[in-house]
Amino acid sequence: MLKKALVRRHLVCEPIAVLALLIAMGSPAYADMAQAGRFFEDALGRYERGDLPGAIIQLKNSLQQDSKMLPAHLLLGKALLKNGDLKGAEAALEAALQQGVSPSEVIPMLGQVYLALGRPEAVIATAPAAGLPLPTQVEVLSMRGTAYIELGKSALAHQSFEAARKLDPRAVSPLIAEIPLLLSSNQLERAKQLASQAIELAPNNAFAWNMYASVLHAGMDLNAALTAYGRALGIEPKLVDSRIARAALLLDLKREADAKADLEYLAKKNPEEPRAAYLRALIASQHGDVSTTNRALMDVVKLVDALRPAWLARREQLLMVGALAHHGLGNPEKAREYLTILLARNPRNIEARKLLAGIYTERQDYTRALTLLGDLRRDVPGDPQVIFLLGTVHMGLRNYQLATDLLSQAAAKVNSGEVNRILAFSQLGLGQTEIGRLSLERAFAANPADVQAGMALAVLYMRHDEKKKAIQVAETVAKNSPGNFTVMNFLGSLKAANGDSAGARKVFGDLLNKDPLFPAAVLNMAKLDVSERKLDDARKRLTDFLAKRQDNSDAIYELGLLEFRAGKPAEAVRHLQKASELPRSDIRPGLALVEVYRAQRQFQYALTSAKRLASKFPDAPPVQVALGRAFLTMGDLANARSTLQSASRLAEYNADILLETGRLQLQANNSDAAFYDAQKALQSRPDDPTVMAFLVEIEIRRGASAKADEALKALAGRYPNHLLTALATGDLAMVRNQYPVALASYSKALELESSTANVLKVAQTYLRMGDTGKAITFLEGWVKRKPDDLVVLKTLGEAQFRAGQLQASKQSYAKAIEAEPDDAVALNNYANLLLKLKDASAQGMAERALKLVPDNPAYADTLGWILVQQGQLEAGLRYLREARLRSPEDGEIRYHLAYALSKSGRKTEAKEEMQAALAARGGLERTAEVNRLLAELGN
Numbered sequence: 001m002l003k004k005a006l007v008r009r010h011l012v013c014e015p016i017a018v019l020a021l022l023i024a025m026g027s028p029a030y031a032d033m034a035q036a037g038r039f040f041e042d043a044l045g046r047y048e049r050g051d052l053p054g055a056i057i058q059l060k061n062s063l064q065q066d067s068k069m070l071p072a073h074l075l076l077g078k079a080l081l082k083n084g085d086l087k088g089a090e091a092a093l094e095a096a097l098q099q100g101v102s103p104s105e106v107i108p109m110l111g112q113v114y115l116a117l118g119r120p121e122a123v124i125a126t127a128p129a130a131g132l133p134l135p136t137q138v139e140v141l142s143m144r145g146t147a148y149i150e151l152g153k154s155a156l157a158h159q160s161f162e163a164a165r166k167l168d169p170r171a172v173s174p175l176i177a178e179i180p181l182l183l184s185s186n187q188l189e190r191a192k193q194l195a196s197q198a199i200e201l202a203p204n205n206a207f208a209w210n211m212y213a214s215v216l217h218a219g220m221d222l223n224a225a226l227t228a229y230g231r232a233l234g235i236e237p238k239l240v241d242s243r244i245a246r247a248a249l250l251l252d253l254k255r256e257a258d259a260k261a262d263l264e265y266l267a268k269k270n271p272e273e274p275r276a277a278y279l280r281a282l283i284a285s286q287h288g289d290v291s292t293t294n295r296a297l298m299d300v301v302k303l304v305d306a307l308r309p310a311w312l313a314r315r316e317q318l319l320m321v322g323a324l325a326h327h328g329l330g331n332p333e334k335a336r337e338y339l340t341i342l343l344a345r346n347p348r349n350i351e352a353r354k355l356l357a358g359i360y361t362e363r364q365d366y367t368r369a370l371t372l373l374g375d376l377r378r379d380v381p382g383d384p385q386v387i388f389l390l391g392t393v394h395m396g397l398r399n400y401q402l403a404t405d406l407l408s409q410a411a412a413k414v415n416s417g418e419v420n421r422i423l424a425f426s427q428l429g430l431g432q433t434e435i436g437r438l439s440l441e442r443a444f445a446a447n448p449a450d451v452q453a454g455m456a457l458a459v460l461y462m463r464h465d466e467k468k469k470a471i472q473v474a475e476t477v478a479k480n481s482p483g484n485f486t487v488m489n490f491l492g493s494l495k496a497a498n499g500d501s502a503g504a505r506k507v508f509g510d511l512l513n514k515d516p517l518f519p520a521a522v523l524n525m526a527k528l529d530v531s532e533r534k535l536d537d538a539r540k541r542l543t544d545f546l547a548k549r550q551d552n553s554d555a556i557y558e559l560g561l562l563e564f565r566a567g568k569p570a571e572a573v574r575h576l577q578k579a580s581e582l583p584r585s586d587i588r589p590g591l592a593l594v595e596v597y598r599a600q601r602q603f604q605y606a607l608t609s610a611k612r613l614a615s616k617f618p619d620a621p622p623v624q625v626a627l628g629r630a631f632l633t634m635g636d637l638a639n640a641r642s643t644l645q646s647a648s649r650l651a652e653y654n655a656d657i658l659l660e661t662g663r664l665q666l667q668a669n670n671s672d673a674a675f676y677d678a679q680k681a682l683q684s685r686p687d688d689p690t691v692m693a694f695l696v697e698i699e700i701r702r703g704a705s706a707k708a709d710e711a712l713k714a715l716a717g718r719y720p721n722h723l724l725t726a727l728a729t730g731d732l733a734m735v736r737n738q739y740p741v742a743l744a745s746y747s748k749a750l751e752l753e754s755s756t757a758n759v760l761k762v763a764q765t766y767l768r769m770g771d772t773g774k775a776i777t778f779l780e781g782w783v784k785r786k787p788d789d790l791v792v793l794k795t796l797g798e799a800q801f802r803a804g805q806l807q808a809s810k811q812s813y814a815k816a817i818e819a820e821p822d823d824a825v826a827l828n829n830y831a832n833l834l835l836k837l838k839d840a841s842a843q844g845m846a847e848r849a850l851k852l853v854p855d856n857p858a859y860a861d862t863l864g865w866i867l868v869q870q871g872q873l874e875a876g877l878r879y880l881r882e883a884r885l886r887s888p889e890d891g892e893i894r895y896h897l898a899y900a901l902s903k904s905g906r907k908t909e910a911k912e913e914m915q916a917a918l919a920a921r922g923g924l925e926r927t928a929e930v931n932r933l934l935a936e937l938g939n
Contacts, residue, residue, distance in 0.1 A: 036066035037878050040075070047075060052083045068854070070101050071881040081109055089113050097126075100855040101885040103604065104132040111143040118308060120147035129163075131635025133889060135171075138164045142173040149181050150314040152345050157181055172202040179211040183218050184316070184346050191215045206236035213242065217249060225249060240266070244275045256283060274303040278321045281328070293328070300325035304338075313341050320352060332359045433460075433653075433684050444473065449480040455490055463655075463685075467498045485511060489520040501528055517548060523558050535566050553582045557589045564596055567822035572596050580613075587613065587620050594626045598633060600853060606630045621651040625660055632668055640668045648677050655681040659694060671702045689715065693724040700735050708732055723752045730761060739769045756791050763795060772803045783812075790816050794826055797833075806837055817845075824852040828859050835866050842866050850879075857886035861893045868900045876900050884913070891920030899933055911937045 043058035059076040062069055077093035093110040097103065107127045114122040124147050129140040141164035148157035158181070164174035175198040182191035195215040198208035213228030229246040232239055243262050250259035260283070266276040281296030304312065304322035312318055323338040339356040342349060357368075437460055443453040454477035461470035474491040481487045492507030505528060511521040522545045529538035542559045546552060560575030573596055579589035590613035597606035610623075610630040617623045624647035631640035644661045651657035662677030675698050681691045692715040699708035712732060716725050730745030746761040759782050766775035779796040783789065797812035813830040817823065827849035834842035846863035853859055864879030880897040887893055894917035901910035914937055917924045924930060 033066050036062045036069050037874055040072050052079050055079045070885045074101050086113055086116050102888045104136045104888050108139050120150040123147035128636045138168045138171045142177040146177045172198050176207050176211050206232045206239050210242045247279055274300045275321055297325045297328050448476050538562050553579045553584050587617050587623055591626050603633045621647045621657045637668050641670045653684040655684040674698050689719045689722050689724045693728045696728040759792050775799050790819055824849045828862050831862050857883040865896045873904045889920050891917040891924035
């Protein structure tokens with residue numbers, strides 16, 4: 001497949017056209033968009049001047065004009081967060097993320113909001129670090145570590161902090177975030193080491209000084225702690241934790257007047273802070289003022305008890321304060337409840353254990369009291385590890401080895417078809433494919449009317465590419481079971497899979513003559529219609545059927561697939577969602593929905609859908625594969641590898657799934673896991689050419705030249721004239737830059753199978769050889785013979801563009817778009833080509849592409865850049881800002897935005913964008929135009 005973009009990186013040649021996910025939105029009038037842009041620019045100025053209320057009003061005005069304006073959603077979230085409106089910020093930032101703003105722009109802020117609202121589980125669910133720019137990864141990993149702490153998962157928290165430090169050893173955020181965890185587990189020296197490192201790296205960071213002070217305080221270096229709290233508050237006077245801690249420390253040092261000053265500040269700025277109320281109660285108690293003490297304690301109880309239980313359960317200090325206040329007011333049961341929650345979270349909290357032991361003593365519950373006091377005397381942490389052993393479900397439900405042993409004994413005495421069939425299924429479950437096949441053949445020979453044995457044997461033959469044998473077996477079963485509609489449908493399906501459309505139609509037609517509403521026949525006829533591109537016929541067939549069988553999930557599912565094929569992804573999503581919500585244990589609609597989102601580059605939606613599906617079907621290997629693929633697409637390699645390993649385990653010896661997991665593991669740079677999956681698949685299918693060819697691919701990826709040769713030799717020795725042998729030989733030759741060998745091998749593959757994929761292999765080889773002319777001639781010849789092969793036609797257009805044959809490229813793309821007017825990828829590339837030709841119709845093509853896939857940053861960038869080149873700066877800026885927010889790691893998008901900002905007079909912002917463009921992943925090509933802009937901006 002030719003992967004290099006026509007213009008920059010926008011061309012993606014796929015065997016099946018990437019179709020647009022049409023979101024139910026109307027295109028706002030240009031006047032509205034222009035007004036939205038003016039409101040936004042005014043809001044941005046107000047935000048930069050510190051006028052947060054004014055900025056918020058203008059941003060809401062902007063979104064009233066254009067509800068899809070990404071920069072307005074994001075800036076509104078920032079402004080609301082800065083203004084202290086956590087719920088508003090949450091809504092705005094989640095809207096920004098849903099609308100398509102890149103997670104790298106939203107997740108750090110949204111995570112802060114979730115933590116402030118006491119929702120750490122939301123941080124873990126929505127804030128993956130993988131795939132983000134390095135500084136953002138560090139920030140998110142630190143945030144995830146804090147969330148894990150709040151969830152009581154200290155091991156995962158440590159892992160997250162360690163991962164952040166490995167990414168950037170000079171980052172301060174993971175150091176600051178880990179210190180509370182270290183203090184709670186009494187690792188004082190390690191905490192002090194990290195705190196010292198933090199203030200050394202960031203001497204003006206208030207949070208670093210607060211953590212340093214906390215460590216000194218815990219180590220009883222009180223004067224030094226007091227100084228450090230002062231440093232923190234000098235940098236950030238509103239830092240509540242530092243002020244509370246300093247007030248408590250001042251009380252310990254008998255400096256009540258100074259402590260009162262801090263408490264008075266908190267009473268004005270943070271009147272609902274329960275820890276301050278408790279300190280005020282403590283002061284009143286020391287003066288014997290019972291009335292004031294009780295009022296303050298009641299304030300504490302009122303504030304703490306009103307907190308959301310799930311949130312409070314993760315706040316040790318507040319639980320302790322609440323317990324002390326309830327105990328002081330004579331409510332021991334409520335105090336015990338809080339302490340129980342606290343100690344369940346942190347069994348090492350000595351003060352909590354002392355207080356709980358005292359409560360048990362007061363209640364004369366001596367056994368519990370002695371247990372707690374004995375642990376305290378011996379300073380036993382009291383953090384017992386609970387180990388959960390999980391059984392192997394599938395082995396428990398399907399003990400293949402025992403079944404095989406018993407059935408083998410029975411089969412040795414009685415040559416029974418039923419026994420052999422059951423034995424065969426057990427052997428196949430163990431991965432003993434050849435032995436299981438022999439048992440099935442014996443079972444079917446003993447009873448040709450055995451439907452289960454016959455159908456299973458036919459499927460096995462099809463898997464081994466023995467199609468004639470499969471058809472013969474199915475026909476025999478159908479002949480012996482003339483009234484069995486399931487068998488007839490099975491025969492028709494095999495004929496269709498074997499390319500015999502006419503034969504399949506006859507079988508399905510006979511079925512429908514007997515029962516016009518037989519679901520399987522209706523669906524299979526619709527599939528035949530789709531395969532022959534008779535989409536209207538298929539749609540009518542399915543809709544007519546659904547008019548009488550409204551809740552048939554299979555028909556709804558097939559209609560969803562059809563609409564996706566027809567270039568109507570919004571309709572596809574609607575049908576697939578409906579099918580997946582019906583009360584039926586069918587994973588196919590959910591899997592298809594994930595793939596539709598992936599095809600539309602809606603990767604976050606794909607991941608969310610895959611997670612939802614996995615929660616519903618946790619033991620389904622295809623679902624785990626889909627989830628692993630979704631993680632992989634998001635760049636989350638760790639979760640992808642782990643999920644795919646689960647899929648491999650669940651798949652047992654299913655070679656098809658093992659091959660799929662293996663290929664995805666290769667994409668995740670986990671060649672060892674891929675090799676394991678291939679070897680496991682080979683146990684199920686010894687000498688299978690697909691598996692053997694995959695082993696060659698694995699060794700190529702590993703860079704193991706000798707092993708690749710050995711694997712290829714085994715494949716060629718067993719299958720010298722096989723298509724996969726030719727392809728594997730070509731692939732290995734390409735890696736070694738042996739282009740003549742690769743060309744000969746791929747040409748042989750094309751002779752064996754005249755397919756688009758093999759055409760692209762040959763063309764790719766010519767291009768790698770630097771012979772663009774031969775590539776174009778070759779592709780032109782194919783297109784002349786097969787003008788309907790649009791993938792090759794578009795590849796020809798790309799090759800012509802590379803060769804500078806712009807007019808020829810224009811003709812190729814025009815033909816492709818005429819045939820598939822809703823191919824957003826082709827439209828976008830055509831727009832770039834037309835821009836190069838200074839053709840005024842470029843804007844129209846770009847608008848069509850973006851209308852089809854509104855969330856694609858490359859398409860927004862193309863349209864924005866075209867508008868800017870035409871002098872429509874305000875309109876262009878709108879699209880370029882959106883593209884930049886959806887794909888902030890794309891240096892070229894940021895360069896385009898910098899150019900437009902510079903032209904519109906926003907030099908400072910333009911300079912920031914250019915710096916980001918140069919630092920982006922993959923860098924930015926230093927063309928003459930780029931250097932000119934850098935010079936203008938003074939970079």
